[in-house]
Amino acid sequence: MPSEFVAARKKPPPELLFAAGRKKQQPPPPGMAFVPSEFAAAGVGRKRQPAPPVEIRRVWAHNVEEEFRIIRNAIDHFPYVSMDTEFPGVIHRPTKHPALLTASDRHGVRASALAPLLMSSGLVCSHGAVKWVTFHSAYDFAYLVKLLMGRKLPRSMAEFLNLVRVFFGDEVYDVKHMMRHCGGELYGGLERVAAALQVKRAAGRCHQAASDSLLTWDVFRRMRELYFLKHGVEAYQGVLFGLELDMDMPNNKTSSLPLVAAR
Numbered sequence: 001m002p003s004e005f006v007a008a009r010k011k012p013p014p015e016l017l018f019a020a021g022r023k024k025q026q027p028p029p030p031g032m033a034f035v036p037s038e039f040a041a042a043g044v045g046r047k048r049q050p051a052p053p054v055e056i057r058r059v060w061a062h063n064v065e066e067e068f069r070i071i072r073n074a075i076d077h078f079p080y081v082s083m084d085t086e087f088p089g090v091i092h093r094p095t096k097h098p099a100l101l102t103a104s105d106r107h108g109v110r111a112s113a114l115a116p117l118l119m120s121s122g123l124v125c126s127h128g129a130v131k132w133v134t135f136h137s138a139y140d141f142a143y144l145v146k147l148l149m150g151r152k153l154p155r156s157m158a159e160f161l162n163l164v165r166v167f168f169g170d171e172v173y174d175v176k177h178m179m180r181h182c183g184g185e186l187y188g189g190l191e192r193v194a195a196a197l198q199v200k201r202a203a204g205r206c207h208q209a210a211s212d213s214l215l216t217w218d219v220f221r222r223m224r225e226l227y228f229l230k231h232g233v234e235a236y237q238g239v240l241f242g243l244e245l246d247m248d249m250p251n252n253k254t255s256s257l258p259l260v261a262a263r
Contacts, residue, residue, distance in 0.1 A: 054203045056210045060107040068117045075122040082133040082217035085140045086209045115147050124148065124167045131171040135190050135216045138240045141168065157243055173233060175220050176241035182227045190215060197222045
């Protein structure tokens, strides 16, 4: 299936996977610009600089390896990964009509090819080098965990969350979970929350993986500035909305609950 990648760049360029934030002040890869998103200096004593324009580019089987090469080169400068997944097809096709091949069918990246590229990208199993920002992401992580394992998901919640931690680390932020700690001022889906925070969609449209992941990143940044600047966001990492079992507690008593991870 096709994947949509996003990047902030100075001129028409190759781009980054998902949306990313800056790690430290050092030269970025050639032709690429940092996204202004420092945690410590957010809104403190200076005027926010406008973000460079964002380009969304489709990635297919013929160019996926080149895109992952760019990601590997940029990952040291962009340690924040905002992620969203979209299913590009249907579960059942009408039997009375011939099946028409879509662009995804003809040119999409096969799961068997995508999994090793992810494993070698520096995005997963990074030992704390990457922080993940998501919105209501239990299913998103379920898709990725199943892809990376190449087999069915475990049947218990705790086993699944332990795998999320193994692949994606401790610093996983689910904006939907964080909304519960904003004084009751934020509720609903991503579009509603973005409107409440006066965050505009930088590129694309809703229900596109790249566009939604970028909007999730901008919403996370705005929430951090308004609600978590004093005490930070670290207390809310490692919890997925709807699966409120801390990933640091794999032996929690709820571990025998069955996990439904397909939709």
